[in-house]
Amino acid sequence: MVNLTIDGRAIQAKKGCTILDAAREHGIYIPTLCYHQALKPIGACRICVVEVKPGPPRPLPACATYVAEGQEVVTSSPKLDAIRLELMKLVLINHALDCPICDKGGECELQDLTHALGVSVVDLEAVKLPPHKDYVSELIERHPDRCVTCGRCVRICRDRVGALAINFTLRGYFTELASGGLPLDCEFCGSCIDICPVGALINKVFKYRARAWEVTRTEMVCPFCGGGCSYELWTKNDRPLRVVNYDTALLCGRGRFGFPVVESPDRLKTPLIRENGGFREASWDEALDQVAAKFKEITEAAGSAAIYGVGSPRATNEANYLFQKFFRTGLGTHQLDNPGRYTYVQALKGLAAVFGFPQVSGVEKVAKPPLPFHSPLTTTEEAKASGFPLVLGKLKDLPKADVALVVGADVTPELPPLGWALNTALERDTFHLVVANNRKTKFDRRAHLSLRYKPGSERLLIAGIIKSLLTAQPEWAPTVIAGGFDEFKENINKVNLKDVAKKTGVPEALIKETAARLAQAQAPAIIFGSELMGQDKGLENTLALADLFLLVGRPGAPGSALYPVAEKNNTRGVCEVGVMPEFLPGFVPLEGAEPGPTLPEMLDLLEKGDPKAPQALYLLGGDLLRQLPNRSRVEKLLKKVPFMVVQDAFLTDTAKLAQVILPVAVHAEQEGTFISTDGSLGLLPRALPVNGVRPDWQIISQIGSKMGFAMSYASPKQIFAELALGMPRWAGMAPKNGGAAFTAEVTGQFVPFETDISLPGRRPFTLLVGKSLQHSGSFTTHEPCGTLTITNRARLGLNPADAQNLGLAEGDFAKVTSSQGEISVPVTLTPELPEGLVFLPEHFSQPAAQRLTLNSNLVRVTIQKG
């Protein structure tokens, strides 16, 4: 602690904090303009000047001056006031002053400063500059005549987003924010809008819809990816108008511009019942009665195992928890799974095999009744935990790692906050980034090592890295207690590095250097995405990475962890609350009972016409036809199911196969929680009317009650309290945090993994079905979602040389054929892709990418013009 005085007040401040931090913490006002808490201070505008003794005879910027012992700081004096006034006049010299039509009016930092500093006249003159307003860029409007050249947007775009899409041109008085004289061609995250202190950058989705003081603001978690960003939703007259992140200003494009999808005209409004080959609208009572009656009829005829459930990585923890309770307690079966089985669950299983299942001790009930959505459990002093969740990293710790290996993930489209964390880490010179991918991705530009491997060869590459580490350092031992090491080493010994280099396409030298960097690291992090988990050998891939982490990881060091991407808002939560046949809530392995089939196994049963195949399917949302590989097969199999109930907000292709469709609430129409990729709890409060649809939890509870199960709940709060009581690992959990800290006991067991990487078929191209930056699952593909203006359809990414050989130009249609099917899609030339690899985003219904796939996100295809 440092002792100083500010305006005569004795103050204690943390060492290394700035005068501004110290003043703010003690409620002392110092005006600022170029400063923003999410950025490194640059001391450019000098509005925050203070007098400091001892110090130079001139005033210093409070935002960029660190506190020191015995400092005397004066924040206000005639001299300082005069400086600030003069600076303000310079800022205002030719400011547009169109506050009446400026969206920032009412929450503009320049308005506030002008008022606070009492600037009543500007008695300076300068030539008027031509305002190069930008009305043509998508989603963002630019008004240079309102810009105060604070550089906040340039810095967030460069230092946090890493897009470097906007910058200053010219200099001095003529300085102007620009994007190379062209309309914006960037990530369209809109972070620059939220960080701008004035109205120079305008959110087109919100423009002219309300004034800042008229709206109701509700803080909530974003409903799209697993990033768990929180933001304020602005509503007026029950309509969602805008989302703003006042804290870090960072959101991705789909988070910031995607929310209008809630008002999509495609939304289902009433329950639908199949009749005469079509659907007819039905009342809630009728639809729910029919579902309950039909379920009862089927269980009476074929047993309760004849109903199979598929939970949803979009639905809340409360809904998913009730869903598994419906099966486990109500029907007494374990006939359920969730679609994460094809990606994220692979990672959980791989990590669990190496690091074990979670075990927790030293947890007790809290004395007082907990607040809503707070865990009723707390940790004692002896609280201990072990198992794989301890090696799952937290995004806020990632910047503390010193080496990060990114493999099989195009970080920003998969999980934008991972990208922000990497950019923060990269500000330290001691941080090393190794990016391994089958194509050039955004972070290759900043990587210290770039490894380009052949599609699908990830685990062989990992084997090569392990082999070269163990060859270079035969005495190497993991930092945690690890079993099976000798056997593992023997296995790895069989790996031939030359062979690895040949098959993966990564030069031996690069493999060795990667191994050396990981060996030297004090806090290595391993990041991987659904690109790698979504292969048919996804489990083997994650085993390889878990083994690598067991070998080099230092679980005690902050940041040193594994970071698998949980793709959707509740991909992790749906697993944590037990929507899997083999795990009860809290990843407790099922014992003493037979787990039901997994989702792929269930499809196999249907295919075989097995007597154990389900007679009824209960789907908690999610367009399985669009998500799962081999669409034609899935379609054929789902059609075989005699009775299917789908809860969804949209009439998806999967819903069209159902007998009963129940329309659900989305986003802030419902209350509940999500678990983000890093295990923290995101709270969704209700802020929008439901207009006739119902939240998932209510529907499940009503069907359950009608079937005679004890499942009536008054609210998600009540469900959460019950759920959290059974989850000792959630002790201390509260909104925006991931629970209390446990003394971690990490141990592991090396598990051999398979290194055969052949991809079946002989077609000349390899297709990767993956993620687009502007979309999250299929949720964002409905008008009027804002990001549709950037990416409105699927395009096949193709290397320009390949395109030329095929006689294809940008926008031409290509016919893509695999062993499974054929689609027609326009191409887009993508130099980032190596020759022979093509890319198709998975989100859109037309053309359906999964028509081509077999059992993996990689498939061999032929491409022709037309």
Next chain:
Amino acid sequence: MDQERLDTILSRYEGDAADLIPVLQDIQDQYSYLPKDELKVVAQKLNVPLTRIFSVATFYKMFSLIPKGRHQIRVCLGTTCHLRGGPRLMESFSHRLGVEPGYTTKDMQFSLETVGCLGSCAQAPVAMIDDKYFGRLATDKVPKILKLYKN
């Protein structure tokens, strides 16, 4: 776009981001401005975002994004020259050529611009045409000098 001409320039460098300014200087010398299409290629080759190139290209006076004339006239308006008739000299050039400072004549022969101090204050007022200095320049000499360059 003249790909070959640009490649010749680029081939002289390693292709590092640090080469940006020298590459831009070469392009400016050869093309007498920085054409947009060429800049896009430079961005790709040097792995520098286009917005950064524009930032640099507009910050320094030696670069121009619009085609410059065959001859560059720089009239000094540094402190000394300012006091000793620089502005009048400027006006005279501007009047004779029919362009404002910062612009190029229609026939693409002359570009006119102002600079701050050419480092020859003893000779004030000073102007420079291409690489040649003209000191103690009175306005009546302007037509004669311009004639030297007109052909």
